[in-house]
Amino acid sequence: MLANFMNIFMSLGSSVFIPIIIIFLGLILRMKPGKAIISGLTIGIGFIGLSMVTGLMSDALGPAIELMVERYGLSLSIMDLGSGTAGPVAFSTAMGVIVIPIAFVLNILLIYLKVTKTFNVDVWNLWQPALIGIMVWGITQNFVTGVLSMIPAFLIELILADLAKPYMSDFYGFPGMTCTHIMANAGLIFAAPLNWVFDRIPGFNKIDVNPEKIQEKFGVIGDPTLIGFVIGLIIGGLAGYTVPQMLTLGVQMAAVLIIMPKMVSLFMEGLTPIADATKEFTRKYLGGQEVNIGMDAALVVGNSSVMSTSLLMIPITLLIGVLLPGNKVLPFGDLPTIVFALALMVAGFKGNVLRSVIGCSIYTVFMLYGATYLAPALTTAYQLAGYELGSGLISYVSAGLWPNVLMVLATNLLSVPGLLILTAIALMVLFFINRRQNVQAINNEKAFD
Template identity: 45%
Template sequence: MQVLQWIVNLGASVFLPILLFLFGLALRIKPGKAFKSALTIGIGFIGLNLVINLLTTSLGPATKSMISNYGLHLSSIDVGWPAASAIAYGTALGAMAIPVGVGTNIILLILGLTKTLDVDIWNYWHVAFAGSILYTLTGNMWLGLATMVVVTMFTYFFADLSAPTVGKYYGLEGISFPHGLSAPGYVFALPFNWLFDRIPGINKIHLDAETIQKRLGVFGDTTVIGAIIGLIIGFLAQQPLNKVLNLAVSMAAVMMLMPRMVSLLMEGLTPISEGANDMIKKHFPGRKLYIGMDSALAIGQGSVLSSALLLVPITLLLAIVLPGNKVLPFGDLATIPFFIALFAAVFKGDIFRTVIAGTVDIAISLYVASWAAPLITKLAKAASFNMGGNNSISALSDGGLWTNFIYLMMGEKFQWLGVGVLFIVALGLLFWLNKVRDKQENVAA
């Protein structure tokens, strides 16, 4: 446990490159090439974290000003995913998520029940989060571990299901996103897409980043859009002019720098992805596998970023007007691109559809995060997490995730029966997707 915790504490930007370097060597990639590839991925993650930190530190003061100016009284502060991941891995059960996740992945690959070879080890914190909360609630370690297995299985189902769309829209062939926050968004967006296609007038609207830029000229450029949204947020927060202008430039910087950091990740990933594909063709002829990676590869896309920035003020407005909401959005405002990364893929980059569906998703997340606040607060205390003087904390990301609501409700109310039912459902979905549907598609071909 201590060794695992030490590895986790290195952070994704360190231990993921180490893991990918070793993976590259196992794929018979030349050591120098594998090292440069892994190091580039680490640099990309550091750059991405710097940009996200810029977004967080820029939005933070504006958010606090809005709270003060409009007299908001919301009892739980959204501490964001960095704090949530630290809490998840900081519990007695948290670090076990990594061996549980890796073991489940290997078993499912051997059985042919998933196509995702998950190298995104850091993001097993999403698995740790749900399992640790249930363990804290029930005191049953084995039930917590079983929940981790179930969460992992559903995550691979979402990843396998969405991988063809991810590959086609983002140009990431052979990649899937077994990301606990982003992957369920694919299933959430599908019924909205079906509905939008059948509403007269709405089905004719298509506003992607390229279309907006073509119609509006310089004012349609994603960087300029970022600056405009920064100005609007700054004025709503009633900040001094110098701070408003700084926020506008910071938002523009995020829009410009985020895609460039993502391109570094993709540059580093390409040799490893190609090596994995060569190995699969050689040793598993006729079998298709996806390399499971962080959905950070998608958040630099123009439609994702534009929609995310539009959703920031919408999220704050929802927190104010929704009756019964107790969560003040803060830490996870910068995480909104991860919420909608797969929305944009389903909607083919349509910003209008992404913002509408994203608004509904965030409204649900606020209610789920309000429900989960006592559980997350209890988990934080169990992990000896410093809550910064707050009596109640939550996280809009995993704390507000609709799938976590299902996992925890089933586990808390019905315990082994509930987790058992979820296991059977996950197993059935994986079998249908990777056995039955593939067989049907092969016959059709």
């Protein structure tokens, strides 16, 4: 019965079930019912608006990408189905149903024990720990081992969310919130040290290619409208489009760069009252303990640096995929939505588009190798979910995230003991991160006093 209820609930789509969760959360936080309902509905409207814009981007870029693949004779043996298929796959199995109560109970317990500051309300993106569970289930042929693997996977999600909090508040301007999207957060582990290296390269460390600064210096040249238009023309040219088709794609990409931030602003409008209510609730009932609301990367994809980087990375990712020795994944289905895999990396590079493109290109190499390695496990996962795939292997670029590779590799090498070791390490890392952040907060308060 629980499984049927959860399947019906998840089938509503993120634009319905996330607002329901937000409304209930608002009521738990003692918000007025009307205010809680408005917050939830506003977030739902944001999801619908964002879906319309990403749909426009996908519909416009899809044919161009397909023509690029055909035009340059690109052919690799593993088909890229795109990450958009992975969520429905994960939640079409019992594993996807089980992950929700496991994650909720574990999250509440860790907040109570002060091991994490993140409260995840982004139920939809629990498909990522669930997909890891299905892959492990396929590898071991043991359902219980698959369920067990979701625990360290969710702990990694919380670790990344706690680490992402400063970027969400300082760079993106979302105080009291963080991102619990593994796909978006995983790249931070690469971006932070790479940015440190870039800061120490003479000359290069003085270059700041930032849409806002470009617009400030050069006026209309740095306007997101023109940036989107030019990038659209470039992609259209690479696809062999006619001039009218190139112009149309240019206008469509300009529209994406302008409309996307307006849709994202609805999330901020809906979530700000929830964040304020959370602070008041924790002040009264948790001794002022800091709790950050964990949400989807949809909050940040509208940033002009993020969108510019992501659009530039489409042809670059295709080129890397073709030239990379040992890679067998042909980038295709994941390209229109690769923005979600790169969003927090751009914050790690402080919005510098040049650094972001270089850093994301390096990161893409690792993702493609990871996607190639995971293809057998991922193909098995899709088959367990009842998907007919034919005889070939499938994968997608952002399947090669290091958390996915780590979990499958640990299972292949050490089976259940490997998963238990990862769980223990993840708990220790969570404890260390939050202890360090608490010490820093106390020192900051003393310095302020």
